[in-house]
Amino acid sequence: MIVQESMTIEQKLTILSDAAKYDVACTSSGVARDGKDGSIGNTAASGICHAFSADGRCISLLKVLFTNECIYDCKYCINRVSNDVPRTTFTPEEVCSLTMEFYRRNYIEGLFLSSGIIKTPNYTMELIGRTLKMLRTEYHFNGYIHCKAIPGADTELIETIGWYADRMSVNLELPTADGLKLLAPHKNRKNILNPIRQIQAGIEESRENFGMMGGNKGAYWHTRRKVEQKSITQKREEDALLHIGHKDQIRQVIESKSDKGVGFSNRILTGWEEEKDSKILTPNHRIYHGNQEISSTIESPSVIAKPQGLTMWNQFGGNRGFVPAGQSTQMIIGATGETDYEIVNVTEALYQKFDLKRVFFSAFIRVNEDSTLPVLPGGPPLLREHRLYQADWLLRYYGFEATELLTKERPNFNVFFDPKCNWAIGHLEQFPVEVNTADYYTLLRVPGIGPKSAGRIVKARQMSKLRFEDLKKIGVVLKRALYFITCSGQMMYPTKIEENYITNQMLQLDEKLPSHITNGGITYQQLSLFDDSLMLSNS
Amino acid sequence: MKEKRIYQCEDSLEGIFSAVYIAWASRYGHDNIELEVLGMEEEYNLKLFSEYIIVENNPENASKVADSIKKKISPHAYQMVARAALSNDKRKANAIYHFLVRGFAFGAKVEDHLSDSYVQIIFELNRYVGNDAHLYTGFVRFIELENGILFSKIEPKNNVLEIITPHFADRLAQENFMILDVKRKIATVHKSDSTWVLTAISDEELATLLSVTERKEKYERLWKTFFDSIAIKERENKTCQRNHVAMHYRKYMTEFIDDVEHENEPLRDNLDKIGKINYE
Ligand code: SF4
Numbered sequence: 001m002i003v004q005e006s007m008t009i010e011q012k013l014t015i016l017s018d019a020a021k022y023d024v025a026c027t028s029s030g031v032a033r034d035g036k037d038g039s040i041g042n043t044a045a046s047g048i049c050h051a052f053s054a055d056g057r058c059i060s061l062l063k064v065l066f067t068n069e070c071i072y073d074c075k076y077c078i079n080r081v082s083n084d085v086p087r088t089t090f091t092p093e094e095v096c097s098l099t100m101e102f103y104r105r106n107y108i109e110g111l112f113l114s115s116g117i118i119k120t121p122n123y124t125m126e127l128i129g130r131t132l133k134m135l136r137t138e139y140h141f142n143g144y145i146h147c148k149a150i151p152g153a154d155t156e157l158i159e160t161i162g163w164y165a166d167r168m169s170v171n172l173e174l175p176t177a178d179g180l181k182l183l184a185p186h187k188n189r190k191n192i193l194n195p196i197r198q199i200q201a202g203i204e205e206s207r208e209n210f211g212m213m214g215g216n217k218g219a220y221w222h223t224r225r226k227v228e229q230k231s232i233t234q235k236r237e238e239d240a241l242l243h244i245g246h247k248d249q250i251r252q253v254i255e256s257k258s259d260k261g262v263g264f265s266n267r268i269l270t271g272w273e274e275e276k277d278s279k280i281l282t283p284n285h286r287i288y289h290g291n292q293e294i295s296s297t298i299e300s301p302s303v304i305a306k307p308q309g310l311t312m313w314n315q316f317g318g319n320r321g322f323v324p325a326g327q328s329t330q331m332i333i334g335a336t337g338e339t340d341y342e343i344v345n346v347t348e349a350l351y352q353k354f355d356l357k358r359v360f361f362s363a364f365i366r367v368n369e370d371s372t373l374p375v376l377p378g379g380p381p382l383l384r385e386h387r388l389y390q391a392d393w394l395l396r397y398y399g400f401e402a403t404e405l406l407t408k409e410r411p412n413f414n415v416f417f418d419p420k421c422n423w424a425i426g427h428l429e430q431f432p433v434e435v436n437t438a439d440y441y442t443l444l445r446v447p448g449i450g451p452k453s454a455g456r457i458v459k460a461r462q463m464s465k466l467r468f469e470d471l472k473k474i475g476v477v478l479k480r481a482l483y484f485i486t487c488s489g490q491m492m493y494p495t496k497i498e499e500n501y502i503t504n505q506m507l508q509l510d511e512k513l514p515s516h517i518t519n520g521g522i523t524y525q526q527l528s529l530f531d532d533s534l535m536l537s538n539s
Numbered sequence: 540m541k542e543k544r545i546y547q548c549e550d551s552l553e554g555i556f557s558a559v560y561i562a563w564a565s566r567y568g569h570d571n572i573e574l575e576v577l578g579m580e581e582e583y584n585l586k587l588f589s590e591y592i593i594v595e596n597n598p599e600n601a602s603k604v605a606d607s608i609k610k611k612i613s614p615h616a617y618q619m620v621a622r623a624a625l626s627n628d629k630r631k632a633n634a635i636y637h638f639l640v641r642g643f644a645f646g647a648k649v650e651d652h653l654s655d656s657y658v659q660i661i662f663e664l665n666r667y668v669g670n671d672a673h674l675y676t677g678f679v680r681f682i683e684l685e686n687g688i689l690f691s692k693i694e695p696k697n698n699v700l701e702i703i704t705p706h707f708a709d710r711l712a713q714e715n716f717m718i719l720d721v722k723r724k725i726a727t728v729h730k731s732d733s734t735w736v737l738t739a740i741s742d743e744e745l746a747t748l749l750s751v752t753e754r755k756e757k758y759e760r761l762w763k764t765f766f767d768s769i770a771i772k773e774r775e776n777k778t779c780q781r782n783h784v785a786m787h788y789r790k791y792m793t794e795f796i797d798d799v800e801h802e803n804e805p806l807r808d809n810l811d812k813i814g815k816i817n818y819e
Contacts, residue, residue, distance in 0.1 A: 018768040035709040053770035056779025460653035
C-alpha cells in the first residue's frame with residue numbers, strides 16, 4: 001500500500017472524495033432543526049440539493065472517506081487492500097474546516113463521513129468520533145451529519161457517536177449472507193447486524209424518553225401503523241386527510257388515535273436471521289436515568305469523552321436526540337445472484353425488524369478485475385435499481401407489503417412497467433374504480449394517480465363532479481390511469497378490462513424514466529434490451 | 540358585447556392589489572375585466588375593443604384588499620396570492636383578480652375549487668415560485684469577501700429573494716451576509732446575530748458590488764475539486780445533470796463558473812425530479 005505522507009488538503013480531498021463516490025447518501029432529509037444561538041447551521045426536513053454532479057446525482061453533503069488506507073479486501077471495492085491506489089487519511093481538523101467552510105458558502109447541507117478500516121475498527125471509529133465531537137462542540141456546527149458505524153467497533157464508541165450524528169448507517173453491502181461471504185471475506189452478517197440493532201435500540205430509547213424526534217418515525221408504512229397502534233383502515237384514513245390537507249381534522253385524528261404509543265420495546269424480534277443473538281446490549285439504557293452526577297473521568301486518552309445522557313441532550317439545546325434522522329443502510333444490486341423478490345423481502349425485513357429509515361440500493365459497478373465479480377453487459381443495472389426504489393416507495397408510503405409485489409414464481413420486476421402498474425395489471429378484479437366516489441386509498445392504487453392527485457381528487461369532487469379533463473388538470477397521468485378508472489360510470493374510451501389487452505396497450509406508452517437511466521437519447525425500450533438478465537427472468 | 544377593460548398596474552403586490560381595488564369598485568362586471576402587470580403585457584390583448592386603464596399604486600387601497608383577503612377568505616389564501624405575485628408569469632395579476640372574485644364568493648373553500656382555471660393558475664404559480672425558491676436555497680453560492688462578509692449574486696426568474704432569505708438568516712445567524720438579485724437590483728442584507736433587511740441597489744452600488752467579487756479563494760477551488768472527483772464516470776449523464784440544474788441557475792454557481800453555457804432554456808419544474816421517485 002502506498003501511503004503518501006504530507007499531502008495537501010486538496011490532494012487528500014481528491015482521493016478521499018473519489019473513494020467515497022460509490023456510497024449512496026444524497027439524502028439529508030428527515031430531520032428539521034432550526035438554527036441556534038452561538039451555532040452555525042440548521043437542517044431542513046425536506047432536504048435541499050445543492051448541486052448535481054456530472055453523473056446527474058444530487059450532491060447535498062460533503063461526502064468523503066475519513067481514510068482509504070483500508071485493511072480489508074472486499075472484492076467490489078476500489079479501496080480494498082490488494083489494490084494499488086494512492087492512500088491517505090484526513091485529520092479531524094481537516095474534515096472540520098472543510099465542512100464548515102463549505103457550509104458557510106452554501107455548497108452543502110452537511111457532512112457524510114464514511115471510512116475504510118484503518119488499523120482496526122475501533123481505531124477508525126475513534127477517529128470518526130473525535131471528528132464529530134470536534135465539529136459539534138468546538139466548531140459549533142448545527143447542520144446535518146451522517147456517519148458510518150464501523151462493524152466490529154465497540155458499542156461504547158458507536159453509542160457516543162450516535163449522540164453527535166444525525167443519521168448513522170451500517171452497510172449491509174449485499175442482500176444475503178452468502179453474497180457477503182463470497183465478496184467480503186473480512187465481514188460477516190452478524191457483525192453488521194449488531195451495530196444496526198444497537199443503533200435501533202438507542203433510537204427507541206431516545207424516542208421513548210424524549211418523544212418523537214426528527215426522522216425517528218418508522219419508515220415502513222405498516223411499522224408506523226403498528227407503532228401508532230392503528231388499524232389499516234385508520235391509518236389509511238389518516239393518510240387521506242394528510243393529503244387532502246385539512247389540518248384541523250388531521251390533528252384531531254392523530255390526537256384521538258394515538259394514546260401513548262408503546263414504542264418498539266415490546267416488539268418481538270422473530271422471523272429473521274440470528275434472532276438468538278438479538279439480545280444485544282442496549283447500552284443507552286443506563287445513561288438516561290442519569291440526572292445524578294456521573295463521573296466523567298475517562299482514563300484512556302485515546303477514547304473520546306462520552307457525553308452524559310441528559311447533559312448531552314441539554315448541551316444541544318434539547319433539539320437533538322440519538323441519531324435523530326434515523327439509520328439507513330445500503331446494498332449493492334447485481335453483484336451477486338439475488339432476485340428482486342429476495343431483495344424486496346430483505347428490505348421489508350430491515351424496515352420491520354430494525355426500523356430503518358431508508359434502505360438504499362446501489363447498482364453494481366465493476367471497478368475491480370476479479371473473477372468472483374460478474375460482468376454485466378449493459379453496464380450498471382440502473383433500471384433495476386430504479387425499479388427497486390419504486391418498490392421501496394410503495395412499501396414506505398403506500399402500505400404495500402413485499403408479498404403483494406413479487407412472488408417466488410414471479411421473482412423479478414417487469415422491466416416494462418413500474419411495480420405499481422405491474423401490481424394493478426395483476427389485480428384487475430379490483431378495477432375499474434369510480435373517481436367520483438372511491439376513497440382516497442383506492443384511488444392511490446390506480447396507476448397514474450399519486451398521493452397528491454388522489455388528495456386533489458377527493459377535495460375537488462366536493463365542489464363539482466369530476467370529468468376526465470378535470471383529472472388531467474389535477475395532475476393525473478391519464479394515459480395510464482384510463483384503463484383503471486371511470487368518471488360518472490363511463491370509461492374514457494371503450495376498454496376491455498382484460499390482462500392481455502391492457503398489457504399490450506400499456507406497452508405502447510413511454511414511461512417517463514428519470515434521466516439518469518435514459519441518458520438523453522436512449523429510450524427506455526432500447527435500454528431494457530441491454531439489460532438482458534432482467535429480460536429473461538420476466539416472462 | 541361589452542368592451543373589455545384592462546387595468547394595468549405595477550409589478551408588485553401593492554400594485555396588483557391597488558388594481559384589484561379599483562377594478563372591483565368599478566362594478567364593470569368581473570367577466571369584462573382583465574388585469575395586467577406593466578412590462579408584462581399580453582401583446583394579443585391590444586384589441587380594438589379594449590379600454591386600458593393604468594392604476595397608480597395606492598397603499599391604502601392595497602392594504603384594504605389585503606385585510607379583506609385574510610378576513611373573508613383565509614390567511615392561507617393571502618399567502619398564496621402573495622406568492623403568486625412574485626412569479627414571472629404574465630397571467631399573475633389577472634389570475635389573482637379572478638381568484639379573489641371566487642374567493643370572496645366561496646370563502647376559504649375556494650382552494651378546493653381545483654377544476655376552476657383561475658384557481659388552478661394560482662396553484663400553479665405557487666408551485667412554480669415555491670419550487671424555484673426551494674432550488675435557490677441549494678443553489679445560492681456565497682463567496683467570502685476580504686472583510687469576512689459572505690456575498691452572493693443571483694438572477695432568479697421569479698422574485699424569490701424575500702422567500703429564501705429567512706432560510707439563510709436562520710442557518711447563518713452569526714454571519715454577515717448579502718444576497719444580491721442582479722437583475723432586479725435589490726438585495727437582502729443580514730447582520731450577524733440580528734435581522735435582515737431588503738434594500739434597493741443603485742446602479743453605482745451595483746457596479747461596485749459586481750467588481751469586488753472576482754477574487755478566487757481557496758475553498759472555491761477545493762469545492763470544484765470535490766465536485767469533479769465525486770462524479771462516477773460510469774454513470775456520467777450530462778442530460779440528467781442539466782435537467783436538475785438548468786443552465787440559467789449556473790451563472791453564479793462556483794462549480795459551473797468556468798463552463799457556463801449561456802443557453803436560454805425554459806425554466807423547468809425541477810422539484811419533482813430531484814431525488815424523488817414520482818408516481819404521478
Ligand atoms: S471495508 Fe471493504 S468496502 Fe469498506 S473500504 Fe475497506 S475494502 Fe472497501
